[in-house]
Amino acid sequence: MRELTQIRQEIDEIDDKLVKLFSQRMKCSAEVAENKRGTGKAIYDPEREKQKIEVLTKGEENPFMKKATEEIFLQLMSISRRYQYSILSREDHYIQKNFVEVDHLDINEDTKVVYQGIPGAYQEEAMVKYFGEDVKNFSVPEFKDVVKTLDAGEADYGVLPIENTSAGTVSGIYDMILDYDICIVGEETVECHHVLAGLPDSSLDQIKKVYSHHQGLLQCKKFLDQWDWDQVKVANTAISAKKVADDKDPSKAAICSKRAAKLYGLKILQREVNYEGNNTTRFVIMSKKKQYRTDARKVSISFSAPHEVGSLYNILMHFMFNDVNMCNIESRPLPGRQWEYGFYIDVIGNLNDPAIRNALAGIREETKDFKILGNF
Ligand SMILES: C=C(O[C@@H]1C=C(C(=O)O)C=C[C@H]1O)C(=O)O
Incomplete structure (x- = not known):
């Protein structure tokens, strides 16, 4: 030897x-x-x-x-x-052709913002936090209506919830963004401290039915599991507060924000019913204008990967090789293609950065259905 x-x-x-x-x-x-x-x-x-x-x-x-x-x-x-x-x-002029780089977003006294729900919704809170109290705004009944409104040019910006720290991704939002030619231009977070709210003459022991958005019910699961109440999903937490107020039935309660409870004249029966103390929802600000700020720091993309060994690994190598840090990955089933998935990825960076351009040029060529959802 x-x-x-x-x-x-x-x-x-x-x-x-x-x-x-x-x-x-x-x-x-x-x-x-x-x-x-x-x-x-x-x-x-x-x-x-x-x-x-x-x-x-x-x-x-x-x-x-x-x-x-x-x-x-x-x-x-x-x-x-x-x-x-x-x-x-x-x-490669793909980014210059598809996006305009701007110093700041065009927000002025004529800017119109659309959100889903009714006044008192967390979406409204996110909108006020991002655009200020005085921004012109209107609401629409469903998430899909926000996207349609933007697509039709009836509003400049739209606000949509995208993920929550305790309940995860808000299902279907990514798919909706993909279906329309709109992009993400900003994001905002709102701490959601849910309350259980009922009529002014109601009390906790009278409640039989509780209303909220699906996410609200999920985020308060531990609290709700202690009670034998019927749980009813409605389109929005503020809509649940309005419903309880309109129905005038003391056995009904809503899981909503303090702001919504106050707005619809409800009494808070229990505070902080969400199980995670700093329960926070991230909202995206959408626009039909394909633009990104020079100081934007997160790029969101989507693509579908071929159903082959190592395909996702090879795609992610483009980030590693260009020293780009990934901060989120989501997969969604592809409609009509059983057990095949589309991916949504957030990375840290700006579309004017050569490393990001390099990584995206490679991923664009080696995947299907590639789309830059925005830089914000
Ligand atoms: C070098 C080429 O480009 C790419 C890289 C290859 C390689 O390194 O061998 C082969 C095919 C191409 O995907 C080529 O086209 O030949």
Whole structure:
């Protein structure tokens, strides 16, 4: 048996050759990029990569080595592609064509904002926090109506809830944003301290039925589990407060904000019924104008990944390679494509940053249904 130092000496010599060969291969890759610039051919050529793997692994009998060779060459080709994106993305005008960079959002005395629900809704609170008390605004009954209103150009901005610290993603909002040509231009958070509110002459022991938005019921699950009340979902927490006030039935209560309880003349039967102390909802500010602020710090994208081993891993490598930090990932079932998923990802950065442009250029080419949802 050879001495360890002797074996390591051979490994060092092999690695030395590998590094030189790798560098030589990457120079070829850069030349391919120049060639593709001239011909307009896509950087990613999956057919060529498939053929290469077949040829390179054909003679290998050992299953471990066959898999290992495949893995190392897939990785090599992925690095080679990223190198080409870094060369060509400087000339990629996708972002300039689709988005306008602005110093600040256009918000003035004529700006009109739409939110879902009725006065007293948390959406209204988010709107006031973002745009100020005096902003012109109106509300619509359903989340979908916010998106439709923006699309029809009947409002400048719209407010939609996107996720909550205790109940997670607000289902369906991402899908709605995708269905329309609108983008996220801002975000706002509101601490949701829910109360249980009833008629002024009601008390906790009289309650039989409780109304709230689905999220409100979820966020107060631990409190509600202690009681044998019927739970009824309505479109909005403020609507639940209005319903209890309108029905004038002391056995009914609402889970809503303190603000909504006060607005509809209800008595607070119990405070802080949400189980997480700092229960917070994140809202997005939507606009039909495709714009991003120079100081925006979060980019949101969506895409669908091919149903193949390692496909999401390869896509996420674009972020790692460009030193881009990911802060959120969500997956949603793709309509009509059973067990296939679309992904929504938030990363830290601005669309004017070369690293972000590089990463997005690669992801755009290697995924389906790619969309930049916004930079905010
Ligand atoms: C280098 C090329 O670009 C990409 C990278 C490949 C590689 O590194 O071998 C192969 C195919 C392409 O996806 C090429 O098209 O030949």
